Amino acid sequence: MLLVIASETQISVRIQDFGHFLGKVIFPIGIENRLISDESEVVLEEIRLLIEIRWHGRGGQGVVTASRLLAHAALLDGKYVQAFPEFGPERRGAPVIGYTRISDEPIMIHSHIYNPDIVVVVDPTVMSSVDVTEGLVEDGIVVANAEESPDSLKDRLGIERAKVYTVDAKRIALDILKRPIYNTAMLGALIKASPLVTLESISKVVMERFPGTIGEKNVAVIKRAYEEAKGIE
Amino acid sequence: MSKVLGLTGDGAVAYAVKQCNVDVVAAYPITPQTLIVEEFSEYVHNGEVHTEFVCVESEHSAMSACIGASLTGARVFTATASQGLALMHEMLYIASTLRCPIVMGVVNRTLSAPINIHCDHSDMMGSRDCGWIQVFVENAQEAYDWVIQAFRIAEDPDVLLPVAVNLDGFILSHSLEGVRVLDDEEAEKFVSTRKPVLTIDPDKPITVGAICFTDFYFETKRQHVDAMDNSPKTISKVNDEFAELTGRRYGFIDTYEMEDAEAAIICLGSTAGTAMAVAKSMRAKGKKVGVIKPWVYRPFPTEQIIKAVENLKALAVLDRACSVGAPYGPLCSDVIAALYREGIKLNLFNVIYGLGGRDIRPTDIEAIFNEALEVAKTGVIKEPLKFVGVRE
Amino acid sequence: MSESKPGWKSIPIAGILLEPGSAMKYKTGSWRAFRPVIDEEKCIGCFLCWIYCPDGAVIREEKSVKINYDYCKGCGICANECPAKAITMVEEKR
Ligand code: SF4
Ligand code: SF4
Numbered sequence: 179m180l181l182v183i184a185s186e187t188q189i190s191v192r193i194q195d196f197g198h199f200l201g202k203v204i205f206p207i208g209i210e211n212r213l214i215s216d217e218s219e220v221v222l223e224e225i226r227l228l229i230e231i232r233w234h235g236r237g238g239q240g241v242v243t244a245s246r247l248l249a250h251a252a253l254l255d256g257k258y259v260q261a262f263p264e265f266g267p268e269r270r271g272a273p274v275i276g277y278t279r280i281s282d283e284p285i286m287i288h289s290h291i292y293n294p295d296i297v298v299v300v301d302p303t304v305m306s307s308v309d310v311t312e313g314l315v316e317d318g319i320v321v322a323n324a325e326e327s328p329d330s331l332k333d334r335l336g337i338e339r340a341k342v343y344t345v346d347a348k349r350i351a352l353d354i355l356k357r358p359i360y361n362t363a364m365l366g367a368l369i370k371a372s373p374l375v376t377l378e379s380i381s382k383v384v385m386e387r388f389p390g391t392i393g394e395k396n397v398a399v400i401k402r403a404y405e406e407a408k409g410i411e
Numbered sequence: 412m413s414k415v416l417g418l419t420g421d422g423a424v425a426y427a428v429k430q431c432n433v434d435v436v437a438a439y440p441i442t443p444q445t446l447i448v449e450e451f452s453e454y455v456h457n458g459e460v461h462t463e464f465v466c467v468e469s470e471h472s473a474m475s476a477c478i479g480a481s482l483t484g485a486r487v488f489t490a491t492a493s494q495g496l497a498l499m500h501e502m503l504y505i506a507s508t509l510r511c512p513i514v515m516g517v518v519n520r521t522l523s524a525p526i527n528i529h530c531d532h533s534d535m536m537g538s539r540d541c542g543w544i545q546v547f548v549e550n551a552q553e554a555y556d557w558v559i560q561a562f563r564i565a566e567d568p569d570v571l572l573p574v575a576v577n578l579d580g581f582i583l584s585h586s587l588e589g590v591r592v593l594d595d596e597e598a599e600k601f602v603s604t605r606k607p608v609l610t611i612d613p614d615k616p617i618t619v620g621a622i623c624f625t626d627f628y629f630e631t632k633r634q635h636v637d638a639m640d641n642s643p644k645t646i647s648k649v650n651d652e653f654a655e656l657t658g659r660r661y662g663f664i665d666t667y668e669m670e671d672a673e674a675a676i677i678c679l680g681s682t683a684g685t686a687m688a689v690a691k692s693m694r695a696k697g698k699k700v701g702v703i704k705p706w707v708y709r710p711f712p713t714e715q716i717i718k719a720v721e722n723l724k725a726l727a728v729l730d731r732a733c734s735v736g737a738p739y740g741p742l743c744s745d746v747i748a749a750l751y752r753e754g755i756k757l758n759l760f761n762v763i764y765g766l767g768g769r770d771i772r773p774t775d776i777e778a779i780f781n782e783a784l785e786v787a788k789t790g791v792i793k794e795p796l797k798f799v800g801v802r803e
Numbered sequence: 804m805s806e807s808k809p810g811w812k813s814i815p816i817a818g819i820l821l822e823p824g825s826a827m828k829y830k831t832g833s834w835r836a837f838r839p840v841i842d843e844e845k846c847i848g849c850f851l852c853w854i855y856c857p858d859g860a861v862i863r864e865e866k867s868v869k870i871n872y873d874y875c876k877g878c879g880i881c882a883n884e885c886p887a888k889a890i891t892m893v894e895e896k897r
Contacts, residue, residue, distance in 0.1 A: 246587050250417045253589045259417070262586035265529065265768075287688040288550070288582050288681035290770045510817040571816070609819055618820035630811035631818045637811070 229374060230291045233276035234310050235300030237269050240361035243387075244300065245276035247365060250383040251375040252280045260285050273304050280374055296372060299323055300364050302348070311337050321371045321407070323347040323360050328410045343371040343409035350406065354399050362396040366403030377404060413597075413657070418590045420583030421446030423551040424490065424516045424576070426590075427558035429454045430598035434485035434605075437465035437476035441495040442528045443580040444518040448490060470495035474502035474513075481511035482619055484607035486562065490516035492580060496534045497522060500541070506573050507542035508635050509619060512565035512605070513573040514558065515543075519680070519731075520580040521767045529768020530580040532679060535708075536732040536741045542635055544574040544642060545709040547679040549665075551588040554578045556659055557706070559593070560649050562602045567645040571608065572638050577708075579681040581768065593657065601656055639710050646707060663712035665704040668694060669719050672701030674783035677716070678729035679705060679742060682764075682771055686729075689776040700780045708742075713749040720750075724787035726759040727779050733763045739796055758786050764799045775799050831858055835877030837892040839870055845889035852881035852890060 231248070235241035242263045249261035257280050264275040277291045293313045299305060299322035311320060316339045324331050324344040332342040347363035365380055380400060385393040418426060425447045428436070436455075440448045455464045463480075467473045470491050481487045491499060496517060506513055521531040535545060544564065548554045554576065561574040578584060593601070611619060623631055646663070654660040667687045669675060676686045683704035690700045703719050705712055720726060730740025737744065743761035750757055762779055765771045779799065786792055815821055846867045853861040853868055860875035861868050870881075882890035 246417070249587050253415060253417050258589060260586055260588050262582070265581050265585070285588075286549075286684040286691075287773065288579075288586075288684045289772050292772060508817060609816070609821075616823035618823070618825070619817070621818060621820055623818045626808055627814065627818065630809075630814055631816075633811040634814075634816055638816075 228279060228281040228285065229296065229372075230294045231278040231280070231296045231298060231368075231374075232291050232294035233278070233298045233300060234304050234308060235274055235276075235361070236304060237272045237274050239274075239300055240359060241274050241276045241300050244298075244361035244365055245278045247362075247380065247383050247387060248278050248368070248375065249280070250387075251379040252278075254379040254382060255375050257281060258283060258285050260288075264290060273308050294318065296321065296368070298364050298368050300347075300360050305335070311335055311340070314340060317341070319343065319371050321345075321364065321368045323364055323367075325349075328408055332410065341371065341409055341411055343367055343407050345370075345403050345407040347403060350399055350402050354395050354402070362399045363403040366400035367407035369400075370404045370407040371409055377401065413591050413593055415589045415591050417587050418551055418555070418592075419446055419585055419587050420551040420554050420578045421516075421518065421585065422450055422587075423555040423590045424558050424578070425450035425454070426592060427555045427598075428488050428514075429460055430593065430595055431488075431559060431562050431602045432486060432599055432604055433460070433462050433488045433562075435463045435465065435477070435480035435487045436489060437467050437473045437480065437487075438489045438491070439467050439470050439473045439495060441470070441492050443520055443530075443584040444490045444492040444495070444516065446584060447516055447518070470498040471502060474499040474506060477513045477515075478502065478506050478509060478511050481506070481513050482509065482611045484605065484610035484612075486566070486605040487511070487513045488515070489513065490518065492518040493520035493522055493528075493534045496538055500538055503538055503541035503543060503573075505620075508631060510571040510635075510638065511573055512562075512571055514561040514565055515573065515575045516554075516558065517575045517577045518580045518584045519577050527767040528580070530582050530731070531766045531768065532577070532730075532732040532741075533766075535575065535577050536734070539709065539741060542572070542639065543709065544570075544572050544639070544646075544707070545577065546574065546707055547577045547705065548583070549681055549684045549704060551578075551583060551586065551590050552659075553661075553706075554583065555590050555592065556653065556657070556661065559598060559602060560653050560661065562605075563649045563652075564642065564646055566605045566607075567649075568606075568608050570638055570642045570645045572635075572642060577680065582681045591657075591659075597656065601652070642710055661706055663705065663707045663715045664719060665706060666719050667691075667702040667704075669701040669703065670722070671699055672723060673699040673787045674725045674727070674780060675701040675703055675720070675723055676727045676729055676776070676779060676783070677703040677705070677742070677746060679708065679731065682729060682731065682776075685771060685773060686776050689773050689780065693777065693780055698780070698784060700784065705742075711745050711749060713752065716746065716749055717753050717755060720755070720757055723757060725783045726757055727762055727783040728759055729762045729764055729779070731763075731765045733766065743796075758790060758792055760786065760792050760794060761796045762799050763796070766801075769800045771800060830873050831860075831876040832871075832873045835872075835875060835895050837877045837879060838872065838895050839875065839877070839879065839881050839890045840893050841868060841870065842889045842891065843867055845887045847887045847889070849886060851884050851886065855880050855884045 233241050233245050245261040249259035252259045260279040296319040302323050319341045321343045325346050328342040328344045345367035347360040350363045381397045384396050438448050454460045465476050477487045477489050521527050522533045546557050557576045565574045650661045686702045693700050728743040730742045739761045848866045853863045860871045879892050882892050
């Protein structure tokens, strides 16, 4: 799989084989089609941008819903998707995991995600009991619901090569929704960290899922989380 | 114009049933089939379908009600899983030999004990000799497509057999994917309405289910076998028409990179997709591997499998069920029987995997491919039957 | 015996019987070794025999009953159940 991370000046392409890091090509924007070596050209022939996302949270927090909303939005953007929960005893408050796959071509793989490109932590308290960065690819992304700065979280998680984003989803949710539901805020922060889908499409699917004021409030949550999320390389 | 909807595997089944003009649905909810029943009963509640939805008290009653309804000439659907299918067991045989063209979604889940709600194929394999046409699908799109085709296949006067469409519990049933659906009118036109051959009708009485002793039972069963033997013609015809309508081509088996493969995996359901993804990445490294995915498990696609393994040197047969005490798992026994009947000697080994929902990882599949490549090279089978993914 | 019957290619599917009421052709009366005989004097018209007869061979009349010997197989259940001891099982002489 190829993970493309684009900044304003360069695109870095990670070449992975089910999470096993094989190599990385960095090139300035504008020469995407003329690649550096013959070997990388062969691999890039079948370029597919499969992004694997793992969601952590607790039962009842809408983790599965968030994983599905993201998939619905990516569908609107013309992508191929999969969103599925890891089923354990589904009890309110128990740690739960959800997965989303987004790809430019049909997704054949149906296993769990072992080496996510992105981890989203919906509930800040799960980090104390679950190793949320387990299997995260090198240069992957962590998006967490946390009051602390990305620097401090990065230190605390002890991860070197990852982008870390944090957003105070709790405050945003309490301000706007008046309820401690963090899933939509984390969607906003996720899109900030990695433009997987557009704000328009995620807003559209949220309005479809929650018609009326609930939807409008959640869209407001997403937008505010998008603005407030902060990240470091 | 067709459109793409985000649907779970169960949701895709319910959506297909909604579009198929179904007269009666009798079902009892059981995890992980529940979403089918929930979503379909919502369609009923909202008046989106004319279907008579019968809430029964057990799966035994569900299948009994389906049989009765089907005998009146109605188009009938039900869905179940695991213990539910086991409880239906005796009625499954009655449905098929009474030639009731019922369509059923089987959301594969293991059988207790210990109690477990996750995927394996023990449920359908436990009932594999019930005389139903059995289909296994790889993803939500295939679940949708096969349910629609299933009504046409089941109700064809040359077949008149029930069809079970199997989808992996949770892995597909609760996984959201993009599904390209037909317009309602297109689907309705494709499935049309059922044209029953013999029905129970007070104005034209017949007797159904009368006792058949030693003098007629065997003949009736032989007819059942004949109907199954004749079904491939109809299945192909329906596949062709469906391909014409949708551009999506189905058949008895799906193959991936089999033309020049030296080693291959054959397996049912969603695992085939993972195997294809792994095969793709191994191909990029120059390893000649391929995948065979039977869509249709009964009638067993002997001819198609024989053709697919023509140039093959080694085969790994993956079974998500085990037949305790038998030399091999169920799919492997069938594959060996098919090869033997055609006089083909192919080096193969059987892998039992994924019981009780144990995830099969791409790395597991890669190791199986590598082992099959080793067998292809050396001709030596170290372990004819092995268990992958279980802790020692 | 089964060789003389039609094969699987020519019988209706699914063991279906196309002719309604064809059981009427099957005269179970030929099985009878003992024949129930009703003593009209003793009969109190309770119709228990009519209820219990497994072959529907008891015909209900206004105040009493009659036996249809075409179908009465001679099982004796009626005689056993009759509270008035109005039914006697008599050996069949053919
Ligand atoms: S003997 Fe048996 S079959 Fe005959 S009338 Fe009495 S109960 Fe019926
Ligand atoms: S059971 Fe005896 S008493 Fe009653 S109706 Fe029959 S013959 Fe008469």
